[in-house]
Amino acid sequence: MPAKYVYMDYEREACGYPAELAARPRTPAAAVAPASNSSNNYYGGGGSSSSSSSSNITGSNDCHGMEGEGLDGKPIPQARRPSEGNSGDEKEKGEDKKGKQPMLSIRQRWAMRAKDDDDERAARAARTMRAILPLVDNPNCEEKLRPRPVGDEAMFEDPELILSRTVDGRIVEVRCGGAKRKMFGRMQIRRRSQGLNPYTGEPSQRSHLERYPTQDEMQLPGQGGSGGGGGGGGSGEGEGAWRPPRITMTPKTAGAEEGEEEEEEEEEYDSERTLVGTESEDEYESDSDEEDEEEAEEVEVDSPLYRLWFTKHFSNDASALVAAALRASTYTNPSLALSPSQKTVILRDDDSSSQHAVALLSGGGSGHEPSFAGFVGRGFLSAAVAGSVFASPSAEQVFRALKVLGAKQPDRGILVVIMNYTGDILHFGMAVEKARAEGIKVEQLVVGDDVGVGRKRGGRIGRRGLAGTVLVQKIAAAAAAQGASLEDVRRIASQVADNTATVGASLAHVHVPGREIVPDELGQDIEIGMGIHNEEGFGRVKTDLSGLVSTMLKQLLDQSDSDRAYINVAPSDKIVVMVNNLGGISVLEQGAITTEVVEQLATTYKLTPTRLLSGTYMTSLNGMGFSITILKVADKSFVSLLDAPADAAGWSPPVRPENWQRGIDTSKSSDIQDAPSSEADDASSAPSNLTIDSQLATSKLTAGLNSLIAAEAQITKYDTLVGDGDCGLCLKTGAEAVLSHIQSSSSSDAIRLVRSIAHVVENSMDGTSGALYAIFMNALASGLQQSTASSGKQEVTPKIWAEGLKAALTSLAKYTPAQPGDRTVVDALAPFVETLASTLSLQSAVDAARKGCESTKGMEASLGRSVYVSVEGWNSCPDPGAYGLVKFLEGLLQ
Template sequence: MSAKHFINDPTHLVLTALRSITLTNPATALDQDNKIVYRRPDSSYSSQVSIISGGGSGHEPSFAAFVGRGLLSGAVAGTIFASPSAEQIRRCILERVDPEKGVLVVVMNYTGDVLNFGMAVEKAKANGLDVEMVVVGDDAGVGREQGGKVGRRGIAGTVLVQKIAGALAASGASLKEVHNVAQLTADNVVSIGSSLSHVHVPGRSDVETSDLAANEVEIGMGIHNEPGSERSTGDLSAIVKQMLAHMLDPDDKDRAFLSVSKSDETVLLVNNLGGVSVLEMGGITSEVVDQLLSNYGIEPVRILSGTYMTSLNGLGFSISLLKLTDLGLSSGKSMLELLDAPAEATGWSAAINTKTWQNKGDVTQEQKESDGVEAKASNLTFDPALARSALTNALNRLISAESDITNYDTIVGDGDCGTGLRRGAESILSLFKESSSSSGDAAVFLDSIISVVEKSMDGTSGALYAIFLNALAHGLRSQSGAQPEPATVKVWANALESATNSLSKYTPAKRGDRTVVDALSPFVDTLSKTGSVKGAAEAAGAGARSTKGMKASLGRTVYVGGEGWQSVPDPGAHGLAVFLIGLSDGLQ
């Protein structure tokens, strides 16, 4: 693994890489502030379902270089290996693509991506748009037991879902048809990756010290530098044999996610993780094709080999197999026909035609006003001065606890939970200082806080809080009447229950999974039953403490593990409990 790069500033690297797409494909444009690449409006193309995807940078040509006719309408980029924020995604849906025929969001199964894209989808729906989402989890490197509630990660098979959905959308199909076909494709693809080395992220001073030995390969490696499921010292033949067994062995009940027989038509994708030479990729592809035929009797009707979804310059490759299935479309189009359809995107193996170059222009999507839905009053009144005072007490408590939360998260996670919560708390306090006036309407007051949280907090915790708070505001408004009335504890409890139910659509976390829900759920349940904020906060504290020694069922620890987790609480649950106890004390 090399720690040397031509561009060491990760922010500059991402922005210039995104700009390069617009230089090589004149049909695309860049919203630099939100890191969105999107198709330029063109009157010669009829309106169609828009396909949006995205994720952390470092996976190029996925996703931005897949923007173009016949594939994606827009792609949203995060920083390297980090999900884009819900605000970036929301702006892509509402401002950068054509929503007239509906929008389909295709996202890989990573917690941050699912939460942030999910929250943006909900915001778009609140604005009256017709939006659907498909989550792709094709990685056989993560078995059922290890993946648990998290499920399989999304890797290179995702590009086949995007290509087929994009081609169908370009043909004029409805959102319902495109959504169904995308989901069917996702359900029929399986993948696995392997690598000879971890990668170094530009701008990071740390260097991987536990890299693989010269004769080792990591099988089941993810695309974010995650460790694989096992290490092997075999040659290419043995490595491919083990990878295909994880994908196709019907006797491996932990990994037999897709049943493929000799009679099934299939598409094979051999994907370069970024650092394998074209010459060596040819040898790898031949080995995969030969073993599929000799060991499984599978002879793919289409073989794609190249660079589609990378892990920076990862010295590895992945194998994806798609089982072709009848789509049941009235048009009679098949998966294979849609896969073969031309796509005018630089990341796909298709040239940009002469007409597109001749039509090169500077037209961009006009800015649209999309921030009005949150301002709707709920007719639920409360004391804003008391709320500000109690929140200030709670937020200051949270800021003081940042070092403990960071320490806990360093042990069991990636160490950013405390700083993310502190950043959100400080931003809300700044809002209070900058604006002395506050609405006496509970939902409108909450909207101002939501706006700050969405802009200041990123990552998984930011997405969780943003989804929950948006759902909380909706829960308040759903109880509003024609005349103003007080926002009682019962009203808040009902809204909290509604928000908890909404959050469960985007995370399977339950009490006992060692997550923030271990503090949230006792708080909501106790408040609903007793009407006591103090009692509910105490229940949240007890729930957070109960996570000590609790084995995680969700989150990064499921994949990566960690040492010392038995002696510390879940950092997210601890942080929420600190906040809720501070809020309770401030209301006394």
């Protein structure tokens, strides 16, 4: 059974197809009748061009001679159409002469020779697949391919092309000329997202960026009517000749003059090539010496074509982005200086406090901010060297930084603390050796704290460096600031590193500015152990936050897991916990994650953090994930050194050290007890003299509330057009809460009834509507109280209701500037109150409210979110809040 590859659905989606196209139901193999007694040659050979029973796909009854329709009803672009007067036999011979075969065949597109590197070859293969996808997705074409059941799959085969599908239509393999052509698998996709060669894992040597054609760009020039049999429609190599367009993205260089054009290397295509090889090897053989040439069109990186294919960022120029971010470090901390050419941030020479202490140098690829430039400052790093995004800085950059620090501290020495990544070790190590050769006193420490890489998988390479590196650097820097020698600083740093463990989890892969969109295979899965450079984790789970944190803590603390038990923590041990945001988690969600971590540590492992850090310390660009770091306090000096002050923009200790003397109270015994509710106050207060028929009031209110609840869909529709779409649900939620309240507890005290309804509205209705109605109902209760007789019971009358409502409307005006004519609920509320006060007729008041609501159609909004919508929105519907009030009032009349 062929291996399954995932790149095909991604290419199809990026091409501009509807997202649901990938999931379009396909006819299973058993349901597709094989074509009997007919030719099935994909290229038109071997069959009569005029036979009606022929399955020649270039005939008038197939997808090459007619357009199919996609899910959106638009024509699916044709992948190829034959030239005029070109017979099937001629095409089968592979002739490539002008006027006979003006187009590249599908096999030729697969066999385009790549002269750059394997990454470029894979890009061309993907571009070729882009060209044949419209053909594959054409339902007319599907009937012409001869199915061959293979296990759970339906195979579509011919001498030149095999497309393998699962029964649900997912393309899983493409073969060409009988040989397998491997597309991108999961590993290749991840490597490409990191700017690496997808096959070797080495840095890509591409000098340009590519964008593949959109669906519109795949329309054939001169696309038109179909001919019968093997001919029709084509026009030679001019307008009719088409091959998958190639557009290269060439960023403007600093020295390029306006209008200057760079020359692109010409690409060569052999007229007939056969693809040979296996899944792990790709070679191309040329059967002809005739070659075509293709010119590339240059497009600036800020053009719409560029943005169409690449991830969306405020800046897509990664190099400029790194330079600007480093410059920002000096703006936020004036004690720092920047070397733009070397991308190094260093503490200024005029900072005398650091001249007699061991210097700390760190760095690595950019994209992990605030690590490490954000940690340069007094009491922390002395300098940080940055590489490109996810790429190590060069040895020359590091060496120059060491020379500057060595000149400032010739006697005290320098400690280089880096993360365990091959590029960092090689480049920093080379610089360290060069510095030592020049007499600079320097030591190096490599930190690996990731438990996502176990001992078996890590092998001799060891664990990857993650957010625990920041704790190592902070404690070592504090020791250096207190006067420790280079040897002692390195010993302390090494001890901290040995007692640190980190594990991360992510919802999705990160987006690298200026790089192509890559398919995210995670879906609803969460990847545990994902690295900070999009590296693959050790497992995927579908779980909630509680289950995820439980799994991560087990990886950190389970002593029975010999592969990952790097630190041994007992309940009596003190620990420091860091919950690190990988860059894309909201502060709100970060807080929920932190709470879950602390509470599970207390309940499951009987551990309470001595210090808790929660924030953004080491990111992975916009990574939708977090990491948990646990530092075992093997030496009591760890805590005091961690608490030591540091003047670095990226380091923000949560509280002063003395505040930790209280400790973390996971028992919640110190929580403040809730004060008595206003509802309880109402129940204990003296009854009023104003009475009401409780049965009649319940009946009227029930009818009004049900009318409002039934109108929720229409209110939501209106608010979607002119607001944020939440008005209907907000009113419905409040109405349901009030309805439940009056049906469970009725009162003959009018003021108590109004106050209780106001209390329910306060606690059930969110947003502006909830606040307005709560203020109005509380003011109504106050107005009714003023109308109550000084002694003796008094039944509420329409006049008392009118006076109370008028007083409530006056009070509401103190808290909102809304007046009739502003397109708000007041446009219906004010006419209702005023008409009721003048006529004492509920029917007349409701009619006035309805008229006021209708007047808001076409009215220009001056308050609320409606002010941001277009005039068309105002003209199409009334104000949603006013409409909801009218529906409630109309229900009262029932």
